[in-house]
Amino acid sequence: MSASLYYANNMTLDLPRLEKKILKFWKKRKVFEKSLQKTRNKPGFVFFEGPPFANGLPGIHHLLARAFKDIILRYKTMRGFSVERRAGWDTHGLPTEMEAEKKLGIKSKKEIEKLGVSRFIKKCQSSVFTYKEEWEEFTERIGFWLDFKNAYITCDKNYIETLWWILKQIWQKRLLYEDYKVVPYCPRCGTSLSSHEVAQGYKRIKEKSIYVKLKVKNQKNTYLLAWTTTPWTLPGNVAVAVNPSFEYVKAKAGSELLILAEQRAKDFEVIEKIEGTKLLGLEYEPLYKFIKPQKKAYYVVGADFVSLEEGTGIVHIASAFGEEDMAVAKENDLPILMTVNGEGRFNPEIRNWAGMFVKEADPLIIEDLKKRKLLFKEEMYEHDYPFCWRCKTPLLYYAKNSWFIKITNVKKELIKNSQKINWEPDYIKKGRFGDWLKEVKDWNLSRERYWGTPLPIWLCQTGKNQNYCNNIKVIGSVGELEGLSGKKVKDLHRPYIDEISFKCEKCGGIMKRVPEVIDCWFDSGSMPFAQWHYPFEYEKKIDSRDVFPADFIAEGIDQTRGWFYTLLAVSTLLGKGAPYKNVICLGLVLDAKGQKMSKSRGNIIEPSEVMNKFGADCARFYFYTVNSVAEPKRFDFKDVQTLYRKFFDTFWQSHSFFKIYVSKKNPQSPYLPDKQANPEIQISGNVLDKWIVSRLEKVNAEVIENLDRYDVVSAARLFLDFVDDLSNWYIRRSRQRFKNSDKEAAQTLYYVLLKTTKLLAPFTPFFAEELYQELGGEKESVHLEDYPKPNKRLIDQKLEERMAQVRDITTLTLAQRAEAGIKVRQPLASLQIPSSKSQIPDEFLDLIKQETNVKKITFGREVRLDTKITKELEKEGREREWVRNVNKIRKKNGLTPNDIIIIDTTTDVADTEELKASIRAKEINVRKEMRGGEEIEINGEKHYIKIKKI
Ligand SMILES: [Zn+2]
């Protein structure tokens, strides 16, 4: 049956319009609040909301994450848990500072200092919530029920006080320290970054790598051949490293001799072999003499990290610009030549390129080496390079003082705690997340910036000639600071907090705060505690594990190196165990071609566009079903449209069919079930009724099973098949029963529609609400219902298997019809099916006969349709064609299935009672000629039909 047969025009599904109506309904009736009230005294289900920044607009990936959060929370609420959903806002750090810089039209730290830190901070503060309303509207529009009234905000005084308290705990455990290390550094933002921030910003790039010749002292024409991808670090060169366990060679290149690893010298004429150890201590002439080193430099040292995978087996060492370089320098007491300033520009001593940004100096340095005949070769090199996660500037590795958290000391606990977390999908646990934890580095916590949680470290620098007192005090609460300073501390932000000082208990001098603020990822990672102002308030709530750990969190896969990690890190540092029990990890949203969405590519898809076209529910359900949860999603409007048609429209039409033939709202309808969704429903003996109910109960059981495992995708996909079964088999094959006012069919369909609607409620909250209201559900809203439980005694596995066989046979038969070019309306004499199916009961065989329009089924070897059309069969076919046309005209004339008609026609049809009943006609008058009426065509001949309603 084509869908249009029971699809009246006024019943077209307009999901976006319907959703706006439902939003008003929820608001007016306070349905969200009522759903919370309903479960207030029930066991809790704890959810942590990963705080977004409200100074940028929500994107399509936020729709994805919020959809997955919402479905679990709605499901748990319907399962009888009390589910608080506190919103949160991330406010500090580079994301906000960058926005403020943009608004002020400035681009550097110098300009901020010139403007005044106080003015800059005010701008940050005011821009924190630029798009707060848009976020709230967006969240409401997609149907994510979130409590914005009690949102936690990371720049609140109480929130910061908890962060200070946590930092003091870490200090007391001797896990907070300052060190001079090579750290990833953003020259534009003027701050170092943590390894998890760096992990967010890798890009694949191509740049020049060069082979540099370093002239060996006192040996004629002999050079060490070193390889580097960062020419700008060459003026800072202090040594070269070889791996003592490798073999090296002296090789001929023109009139010169080059020293390099044997394995990297395949294209050379080898003159002499040298063991790696023999090279140690060999001196060479410096490439550049801009700075005179204070210690011995320019000789060969040994290092295990030197590999043979690329380069020459000889590595250039610039102690100030590489983590490994710094380690080698410390080990061999090499000098550190700092050639670059805080903006990534060469210092004045580097005369040739003073003031130039180092990456821009790369080609000039290459040119200079070429001129001096010290460049052996240059080639393009493709590799992953880190960029600043906020401003996209290439990062430099750079030696400087920073404050670190000694995460490496708690690595074991970190891994142990992570074992207790259930990941969806589970391979993330050992893979992406586990690998990250294995390689964990100390957390570079301090940022040389302005708008952030101030590092609560006060330092005494009283003393002369660098003989400072260096007494350190870490402050753990506002009260502690007020006690020491004797001042009321109103604001914890810079620059106000920088003015608060107190007396050093060691030397009587003045203690001042260090200038740094902290990594904003520490803010969000501390939210389980800071959102409650722990331990200053709600201490018991956390310690009795009422609101900690979270039962569930969900964010994008990038958060394995972000929030998922920092939550675990902070909780582990405090000795509180795993901070969440279950986590759903979501793939990236890409464009239809699989490319990242970006402004420059112009391929960004706005969530509002999707929701205006197809509705929030369709966008949600698309994400629930499109692919496995952590895989990248290639967002294609075509796919969303297909889902709209195949799933939403189909289910909507099933419901419309019910409305037309059974409608509860029709007072004359005799078909209403006695009890709505009665779990003890008396299922009729009809095989189709039994089958669709069995399918439903099984879907019910499996949805629960999957959602309890947080496998949303497997749960949601069950509905796709089910809706197809319901519409394209159950209703299609039961059509005549509905027309005949079969009460059992009506009751079954009602039961199935209502239960499916409840099952769908967490997935497609709007659509389910509309259907529930239309079906006249008992509660005020479907979201105040309990989640249905499966009626397992109604599941009949054998029946389902048989029906699957029937559908297979039908599909094969219809394919044979199509091949022979015979319409389904043309009856055929017989169909042969394999004798192995001879045990199929008659009622199933009847379904095959009806669906394939054959008179008889016989058993033979295979599915074979008898395609011969006798005169009698042809006449019957003509009659069916005619009936179809009559029904079409009925519908066109706006008649309902209940209207009775009189028919005039030129087609020679038999005036039987059966035929008249099938078109609800009182009389059929066959005429040789007719004036007027509708012209129709049957098997290429012209016929006329005239219909009159009586
Ligand atoms: Zn930056």
Ligand SMILES: [Zn+2]
């Ligand atoms: Zn002191």
